[in-house]
Amino acid sequence: MTEKNASPLLTEPLIPLAVEFKKKQGHKNGTVLAGDIGGTKTNLALFEYKDGHLTLIKQNSYKTKNHTSLLEIIADFKVEKITKIDSICFGVAGPITKGKVHGTNFPWDIDTEELIKKLQLKSIFLINDMQANAYGLATLKEKDLDRLKYGSEIAGNAVIISPGTGLGEAGLFWDGTAYHPFASEGGHCDFGPRNDFDLEIWKYFQQKYGHVSWERLLSGQGIRDTYQLIRNVSGEKETDTFKAKMAKEDPAAVITQTALEGLDIVCRETLDLFVRFLAIETAQLALKFKATGGIYIGGGIMPKIIKGMNREIFTDNFMQSGRMNSLLQMVPVNVILNDNTALLGAAYYAAMTLE
Numbered sequence: 233m234t235e236k237n238a239s240p241l242l243t244e245p246l247i248p249l250a251v252e253f254k255k256k257q258g259h260k261n262g263t264v265l266a267g268d269i270g271g272t273k274t275n276l277a278l279f280e281y282k283d284g285h286l287t288l289i290k291q292n293s294y295k296t297k298n299h300t301s302l303l304e305i306i307a308d309f310k311v312e313k314i315t316k317i318d319s320i321c322f323g324v325a326g327p328i329t330k331g332k333v334h335g336t337n338f339p340w341d342i343d344t345e346e347l348i349k350k351l352q353l354k355s356i357f358l359i360n361d362m363q364a365n366a367y368g369l370a371t372l373k374e375k376d377l378d379r380l381k382y383g384s385e386i387a388g389n390a391v392i393i394s395p396g397t398g399l400g401e402a403g404l405f406w407d408g409t410a411y412h413p414f415a416s417e418g419g420h421c422d423f424g425p426r427n428d429f430d431l432e433i434w435k436y437f438q439q440k441y442g443h444v445s446w447e448r449l450l451s452g453q454g455i456r457d458t459y460q461l462i463r464n465v466s467g468e469k470e471t472d473t474f475k476a477k478m479a480k481e482d483p484a485a486v487i488t489q490t491a492l493e494g495l496d497i498v499c500r501e502t503l504d505l506f507v508r509f510l511a512i513e514t515a516q517l518a519l520k521f522k523a524t525g526g527i528y529i530g531g532g533i534m535p536k537i538i539k540g541m542n543r544e545i546f547t548d549n550f551m552q553s554g555r556m557n558s559l560l561q562m563v564p565v566n567v568i569l570n571d572n573t574a575l576l577g578a579a580y581y582a583a584m585t586l587e
Contacts, residue, residue, distance in 0.1 A: 250410035262318035266579035271337025281583040321582035323364025362402035366413030368577025383564030388524030394531030399447035452484035492540035511549035
């Protein structure tokens, strides 16, 4: 990333975010290390923070489960050969308690105190990956957002929901001046069937997993499981070409791409059902947080399907809350197109701690 492609001026963001423990944010320049640690991959990046801008120095991506610890990945990144680091922030997929976390979809334990000791730097922070996504909103430009649903211009709380390897959800409290992101584990709340077919889906997932959370459906694995159920029920046979692609590539990606190309009715039904369920859960979050400030949909799935999905399925199912439809009408919904948002959010958080 060159200087002209640096982040927007973070002191004048498109979406204002607050880092609560620092009153004068980001006045000191420095070098920050940021990480986005998820079940599928871990992204690390080194940034220079100067005069309100983040500029990328180095970035690498690693397959999370190919490594035994975060420290192993940091060692491979070889940052010590480049420059001195002033602050570090990692966004991690999992609930963080007292500076410690055990990954939800990967088998590591990460401990802030251990990182401070091993890396010999006091300014190290662990935040939930959805908090990192939320802080990343401060680094986005208008081109990084695709408006899925229009709403009012009423200021208020906001929500971010990110289907990918899992389903992340977080809130953003509006204090009248800026947003304060906070983590949740709402993706693990119970899926609620709305009709007879939904109930059949619930039964299928319950037999396979026991507890049926929204994450079981609104994730890459959820797309694969839903597809298999519809395939079984429909009796439609897979082509040999399709079977070969499913064996070689990521099945969820194959299913969604095949659906977008209109090559298989079962894939299309699977994608439409994913969009319907996403609309339902997104609307429920909007009501729970009274998110007149908007919904932001992140994660790795939506940017790949937004151009070819049936948007009417989303809007029609978003507006299905009876007496509260008037409130939902006010809520704008944007899809985040920048797949580095969580990484940029961790960098933003680290930059705001420089002092």
